[in-house]
Amino acid sequence: MGTKKKSNVTRKRMAAAVIILSVFAVTALLYGFGVFEYLEQKTYDLRVRLLADSARPSDDIIIILLNQDSIDWAYTQRGWSWPWPRKAYAELVDYMNLSGAASVAFDVIFSEPSLYGPEDDAEFARASRDYGKVVQTVFFSTQSGSVSRWPGDLDVPLFNPAGLGGLLSRYILAAGDSDRQMGAQFPIPELLSGAGAVGNITGRPDSDGLFRRTPLFAYFDGKAVPGLSAASMLAAGESEDIQYIPEKRVILWGDYTIPVDENGASLLRFRSSLDRYIPLSAGDVLQSAEDLKAGREPLLIPEDFEGKYIFFGYYAPGLFDICSTPVSAVYPGVGIHITMLDNILQQDFIRTVPHWITLVFVLAAVVLLTAAVLFSGRIAAAVGVLGGMLVVIGGASFAAYAGGFWLPMVAPLAGTVFAFLASTLYSYSTEGSQKRFIKSAFSQYLSPAVIDRLLADPERLTLGGERREISIYFSDVQGFTTISEKLDPSKLTELLNNYLSFMSDIILESGGTIDKYEGDAIIAFWNAPVDLEDHAARALGAALDCQHKLEERQADFEARYGSRLITRIGLNTGYAVVGNMGSAKRFDYTMLGDSVNLAARLEGLNKQFGTYTMCTQATMDKANLQGTYFGRELAKVAVVGKKEPVAVYEPMTEEDYRRLQPVLEEFSAARILFYEGKFSEALPRFEKLAETDKPSYFYAEQCRYYLKNPGEWQGFWKATSK
Numbered sequence: 001m002g003t004k005k006k007s008n009v010t011r012k013r014m015a016a017a018v019i020i021l022s023v024f025a026v027t028a029l030l031y032g033f034g035v036f037e038y039l040e041q042k043t044y045d046l047r048v049r050l051l052a053d054s055a056r057p058s059d060d061i062i063i064i065l066l067n068q069d070s071i072d073w074a075y076t077q078r079g080w081s082w083p084w085p086r087k088a089y090a091e092l093v094d095y096m097n098l099s100g101a102a103s104v105a106f107d108v109i110f111s112e113p114s115l116y117g118p119e120d121d122a123e124f125a126r127a128s129r130d131y132g133k134v135v136q137t138v139f140f141s142t143q144s145g146s147v148s149r150w151p152g153d154l155d156v157p158l159f160n161p162a163g164l165g166g167l168l169s170r171y172i173l174a175a176g177d178s179d180r181q182m183g184a185q186f187p188i189p190e191l192l193s194g195a196g197a198v199g200n201i202t203g204r205p206d207s208d209g210l211f212r213r214t215p216l217f218a219y220f221d222g223k224a225v226p227g228l229s230a231a232s233m234l235a236a237g238e239s240e241d242i243q244y245i246p247e248k249r250v251i252l253w254g255d256y257t258i259p260v261d262e263n264g265a266s267l268l269r270f271r272s273s274l275d276r277y278i279p280l281s282a283g284d285v286l287q288s289a290e291d292l293k294a295g296r297e298p299l300l301i302p303e304d305f306e307g308k309y310i311f312f313g314y315y316a317p318g319l320f321d322i323c324s325t326p327v328s329a330v331y332p333g334v335g336i337h338i339t340m341l342d343n344i345l346q347q348d349f350i351r352t353v354p355h356w357i358t359l360v361f362v363l364a365a366v367v368l369l370t371a372a373v374l375f376s377g378r379i380a381a382a383v384g385v386l387g388g389m390l391v392v393i394g395g396a397s398f399a400a401y402a403g404g405f406w407l408p409m410v411a412p413l414a415g416t417v418f419a420f421l422a423s424t425l426y427s428y429s430t431e432g433s434q435k436r437f438i439k440s441a442f443s444q445y446l447s448p449a450v451i452d453r454l455l456a457d458p459e460r461l462t463l464g465g466e467r468r469e470i471s472i473y474f475s476d477v478q479g480f481t482t483i484s485e486k487l488d489p490s491k492l493t494e495l496l497n498n499y500l501s502f503m504s505d506i507i508l509e510s511g512g513t514i515d516k517y518e519g520d521a522i523i524a525f526w527n528a529p530v531d532l533e534d535h536a537a538r539a540l541g542a543a544l545d546c547q548h549k550l551e552e553r554q555a556d557f558e559a560r561y562g563s564r565l566i567t568r569i570g571l572n573t574g575y576a577v578v579g580n581m582g583s584a585k586r587f588d589y590t591m592l593g594d595s596v597n598l599a600a601r602l603e604g605l606n607k608q609f610g611t612y613t614m615c616t617q618a619t620m621d622k623a624n625l626q627g628t629y630f631g632r633e634l635a636k637v638a639v640v641g642k643k644e645p646v647a648v649y650e651p652m653t654e655e656d657y658r659r660l661q662p663v664l665e666e667f668s669a670a671r672i673l674f675y676e677g678k679f680s681e682a683l684p685r686f687e688k689l690a691e692t693d694k695p696s697y698f699y700a701e702q703c704r705y706y707l708k709n710p711g712e713w714q715g716f717w718k719a720t721s722k
Contacts, residue, residue, distance in 0.1 A: 015430075016370050019422045023366050027415040028359055036410040041208055043409045047401040048212075048326035052272035054402065058342045060102070062308045063279040063334075064092070065315035073283035085116040086191075088286065089312075090127035095289040096310055097131040099302035103235040105135035105199060105228050107313040107334040110187040111146070121190050128194035133235045136195040137228060139185040140173050140202045140220055148183050150221040156198045157234040159217050159224035163244040170264035172219040173202070184220060199231030203323060203336065204265060210324045211331075213265040214340050216242070216251060216258055228334075229341035232309050256344055259351045267350040267406060268339045270327045277338065282312070309345075311338050352406045361396075361407070362415040365389055369416050373423035382420070389416050465579025470525045470591065471539035471571065471619060472599035473512065475503070475546070477520040478566040478607075487561060495561045496520060502553070503546050503567075510542040511535075515590050525591055528578040536573045536622035540629055540651055543569045543613050548653070570602030571615035571651075573622050601639035602648060605719060609634055609650075610694025617647040630657035632664050634695055636675065636716040645716035650695070663693055670699065677713055679703040 030036060066084075074080040080088065089106070096104045114120035128134040164171070173182050186192055200218050205211050217226045226234055234240065242253045244260075251258040260266055271277075280300065288298035313334035321333040343349045372385035393412045400407035477483070477499070484492050500522065504514055507524045511532050515523040527535035546569065554564050574595030581590050602614045614634065623629045631651035638645040657664070670685035683703040689696035706713050 012374050015426055016374050016423075019370050019374075019419065019426060020363075020366050023370070023415060023418045023422055024359075024363050027362050027366070027411060027418060030414065031358065031362070031408075031411040036408070036414060038208060040408050040410040041206065041210070041212075043397070044212075044401075044406060045210070045326035047398055048270055051398065051401055052270050052327050053276075055269055055271055055346075055348065057271045057276050058345045060308055060345055061277060061338060061342055062101075062305060062310050063274060063277045063338065064282050064285055064310060064312045065279045066282040066313070066319070067315040068317065070281050070283035070286075071316055073281075073287070077283075077287070083115065086110070086114045086120045086124035087116075088282075090124040091289055092282065092285055092312070093124070093127040093131050093134055095285060095292075095302070096305055097127070097133075098292075099305035100307065101133070101305045102307055102309050103133040103135055103196065103232045104131070104310040104312060105232045105235075105337070106137060107201065107228060107311060107337065109137050109139055109185055109201075110191050111185055113188055118190075121188065125190045125194040128191065128196070131196070133196040134194065135197045135199050135228065135231045135235050136187045136191060137201045138187075138198050138225065140182060140200065140218065141185065142182055146183060146185055148181050148221075150184075150223045151186065151189075151192070154192060154198070156195055157226075157231075157240050159226055159230070159234075160241045161217070161224050161244065162242070163246070165244070165246060167244060167246075167260075167264050168219070170262075171215060171217060171224070182220070197231040197235035198225065199228030199337070200225045201228050201333070201337065203333070205323070210326060211336055212326060213261065213267045214336055215263075215265045216253075216260075216340075227340060228311075228337040229344065232311075232341060233344070236309070253344075257347065258344060259349050261352055266340065266343070267352060268336070269343055269348050269350050269404070270325060270339055271342065272327055274332060274335050274338070279315070309341060311341075348404060350401065350404055350406050353400070353408075358408045358411055361393075361412045365393060365412045365416040366419040369419035370423045373420060373427055379424075382424070386416065386420050465577045465581060465592075467575055467577050468528055469535075469573065469575050470527045470578060470595070471535045471573045471622070472576070472591065472596050473507065473522070473524040473526075473539055473543065473569065473571055474600045474603040475522045475567050475569045476603055478568060480520045483561075483563045483565070486563065491561060495557070499550075499557075499565060502549055506545045506549060507542050510538045510545075512538065512542060513589070516588065525576075525578070528591070529589070534623075534626040536619050537626040537629070539571055539573070540615060540619060540623045543571055543615075544651060544653055547613055566612065568603050568606040568611075569613045570599045570604070570606065571613075571619045572596075572599035572602060573616065573619040574598070598639060598642075598646070601719070605637065605639065605648070608719070609698050611650045613651055615649050615651055617649060620649045620651065628654075630654050632667060633671070635671070638716060638718045640719055645718075663689055663696075667693065667696055670696070674699060674703065675715065677706075677710075677715075679707045679710075679713075683707070 071082060074084060074088070078088075093104055110124075114124075128136075161168075161171075186198075187195070192198070200220075202218060203211055204213075204215065206213070214227060216230050217224045219225070239254050242251050244251050249260060249262075251260060258266055284299055288300040291298040292302070311334055313332065315332065322330050323333050323336065325331040325336070369382075369386060369389060373382040376382050376385070390413060393409060393416065397407050397409040483495075487495065496519075499520070500517060503522055507514060507522070510526070511530065512524045512526045513528060513530075515525060517523075526532055526539045532538060547567065550565060550567055557563060557565050572595055574593075576591045576593035576595045578591045579589065581592065582588055598616065602616065606612055606614050611634065615631070617633075620629060620631060629651060630653065631649040634648050634650050636645040636647050652660075666685060666689060670682045670689075673679075673682035673685070680703075683700060686696045686700040686703060690700045691697075702717070
């Protein structure tokens with residue numbers, strides 16, 4: 001590596017370090033100050049919505065909804081108008097008691113006495129006491145709370161937290177900026193006295209107003225009041241003791257582990273809509289209870305509810321509270337508590353990854369993008385890496401959610417884009433002028449592949465070459481001198497440019513490099529400067545495509561220039577020296593060697609055999625390693641300047657090969673006889689084909705010659721002209 005190149009690499013490395021540190025610092029600061037929070041929440045919500053159906057709801061939860069169908073049923077069958085009498089809920093509780101349900105949680109605050117009188121409330125309270133597992137709700141607020149202290153005579157299970165430390169303050173319900181004191185809205189005392197547990201339904205939305213998480217409990221007047229979901233489990237007999245483990249940021253509750261964030265809330269894994277729990281109609285439950293009591297087969301048998309956690313809520317228009325969640329802007333409030341219970345039972349909460357992991361993710365993205373832009377040397381590669389990184393970051397975030405983690409997406413995406421912009425700006429300002437000069441200076445002479453190589457490494461603009469295997473292409477137009485004599489200079493130039501353009505396009509599109517044009521001749525090669533494992537197949541395919549395209553254009557050439565163009569092509573695969581050759585001030589990217597000369601000789605050899613495309617066995621064999629190519633062996637020939645013969649082939653399309661199969665088989669049999677020196681046997685076979693097959697005509701002539709001059713046959717055919 002030259003001193004100048006070493007200096008360039010060192011300068012790039014220093015620039016990369018500065019860009020990486022600067023972009024990472026800026027991104028980390030923006031992330032730390034919460035600038036990305038809103039966008040991150042929205043991308044998180046997208047993950048929730050798209051993957052919500054992938055999580056199966058718990059089979060241990062049943063929802064009973066008082067919907068419009070229930071209201072209509074009660075009016076026609078029981079004569080109840082709205083609101084229902086409390087004995088309806090008593091009947092439902094009795095049926096759950098009979099069924100052996102784990103608990104029944106009412107997402108309803110019965111804060112006023114029944115309109116049907118004290119006996120109605122007493123019936124509900126009686127059913128609750130008999131069952132012992134009814135969960136009533138409490139709501140804490142500075143606006144609607146009726147009491148500011150916990151009722152002294154209320155004896156229900158509450159949590160006994162341990163190890164909270166500094167996290168304790170996050171669970172204490174505070175009035176915030178309001179001058180009002182935090183109050184509580186409880187059910188009427190008679191119903192409260194019969195409750196097996198009391199559950200808090202107070203919500204805590206995120207900064208954008210969406211409910212993504214909820215705490216396990218809240219402190220009010222020194223009491224750790226469970227949420228409605230946790231109260232359902234306490235009423236069913238779960239332990240009241242919980243322990244916070246700061247190192248893991250989890251709450252341990254018996255056999256359950258509940259992850260919490262820095263505010264003590266648990267991030268929920270939503271199950272899409274509540275319909276996935278197959279909610280039951282309250283009317284169907286009451287009808288089933290009535291049928292069972294009357295000795296009829298109930299629609300919903302008691303065994304359906306055995307051991308299940310039952311949630312009861314209003315779902316008729318205008319009756320239920322709604323909130324916004326990642327899965328819906330209009331989501332029943334009871335769904336928050338149901339999702340919390342589901343996550344506890346199935347232990348599949350979403351956990352937020354530690355901030356350091358996010359920052360490592362950002363750093364990795366910044367490093368990769370900066371390196372791609374500064375060291376790839378190609379903007380297309382850098383853009384490709386950018387696109388790939390955006391996909392990887394998005395994919396990793398979705399995969400993390402599927403695995404139970406919230407891995408931030410926006411910060412790494414921002415870092416990636418910032419790194420791309422900063423690196424591109426640096427590259428453009430420091431290297432852009434040099435690359436623009438190279439591209440402008442050489443675009444008229446070199447293939448795009450060579451130019452890209454020079455742009456990536458300008459040091460290659462020096463003399464020198466390398467020995468490598470390439471596939472070589474020579475083509476020439478038959479009788480072009482005669483054609484050119486018929487045209488004026490402008491028409492001749494137009495014809496030549498037209499012909500060379502579409503032939504060159506085919507070669508370049510196949511990955512070839514145009515070496516040079518010599519009048520109407522095209523010289524090209526594959527596998528330099530860009531490595532192409534299938535270079536022989538590309539060269540052979542390009543040659544066939546060139547002949548096919550030329551045939552398509554013949555009518556146009558005849559109409560515009562009064563002549564058909566017939567091109568002869570020679571192909572060979574072998575080792576050659578490839579590189580910049582010439583003087584220190586003027587040089588070309590070209591090739592040298594015997595393999596190159598052989599390809600040039602084959603182009604001219606077509607003339608003697610009457611063929612238009614000829615390749616060596618080396619090209620045919622190498623091409624068939626990458627696919628299936630067709631052709632016939634023409635001869636074993638020692639070209640001018642060579643003593644050793646090589647096998648040469650006439651390549652053709654599969655369609656032509658199948659069509660000419662009988663001719664090719666007869667030709668092959670005759671050719672074998674010829675090379676065995678059996679000219680008298682080969683001659684009639686070749687003569688039979690000679691009228692339609694030009695190589696057979698050539699061989700017939702050779703048979704006649706060697707029949708007259710048998711002593712001259714050497715076991716192979718020796719070309720006498722170029």
